[in-house]
Amino acid sequence: MAKLYFYYSSMNAGKSTTLLQSAHNYRERGLAPLLFTPQLDNRAGEGRIASRIGLDAKARAFTPADDLHQLTVAAGAIDCVLIDEAQFLTRAQVYQLGEVADRLGIPVLAYGLRTDFQGNLFEGSQHLLAWADKLIEIKTICHCGRKATMVLRTDEAGNVLREGEQVEIGGNERYTSVCRKHFKEGMAAKQSGDLPLEDS
Template identity: 50%
Template sequence: MAKLFFYYSTMAAGKSMEIIKVAYNYEVQGKKVVAITSKLDNRYESGKIWSRAGFEMDAYTFDVHTDMKDLVLSMETRPTSVLIDEAQFLNKKQVIELTDLADDYHITVMCYGLKNDSFNNLFEGSESLLIYADNIKELKTECWFCHKKATMVLRFDEEGYPVYEGAQIEIGGNEKYLPVCRTCYKSVEHINQNNA
């Protein structure tokens, strides 16, 4: 039975690498897999899912206007599985469209994304996936500054100082965001000492 999955984590926990691994494993089993990523993530090349480990794969892209169900069902060969990177950028309507793919068309949908933004608010896509997903799993990584589990994302300005307010979406990698535990997120002095 097809399901909607949500795998969430902080930055740098291996979400994109996991998608590439899952796609490879399914493809060697002869299953038709489609990967989709957000047009907002322009750090590398549009239409690609990239991992920090240097692996990549081709992907369709979505934006706020994309009908996810139509995108998948209009493909020449209907996939058995859909893998979505940057799922936090989905909207509620798109998440419901993904439930239709699982429920009505028996297509497994696996979404990977951040749960909360750098100000500890849920993204719309993540909130909707937490409500509608059949299975929810956290992908874990360690805090950048200590050995606790990272549960938050800390944004930095150009000088390397923590940022605690601003626009929810500001695309960047390790130069702008780091995975941290709650203690390190709150401890500006500790973080500034580590950046010195």
């Protein structure tokens, strides 16, 4: 039986890299993956998924109005559906992806953030956490060495922002993955006093 998987993490944990590796594995075995990415995330260009380590692939850009079940049916013979930036899915689209797994028998692998810079769930993440058959955490680390589970947003000067729109597309320059402790403290980087002393 096909399943709906949610691979979740903080920023810069390698979600897109993992997705692109999965797509490569399917293609290497002669299978056809269908890749989706939200139209609003155009950092790599519309309809492209790119990783920080230089991997990229063409994908079908979708909007909140698109029916992902219908788009999958229209794509023809598909062996797997892969969704990048799955936090931007709507509740209806998460349901549609469940239908892809349940009715079409096609596995669905969704990759996305769990929470935003205020510690709140995204709509897509909320419903994936509730409805996915399998939840897989992709781990990254805070500047202190602990597991990073939260995201801080900063301005151009590096000041931590606690207010603003939930969605603001940006990469390393605007967001930092941190542990819960440093999220609460608003510490996006190691302070100079935290550095180990050098031997003289």
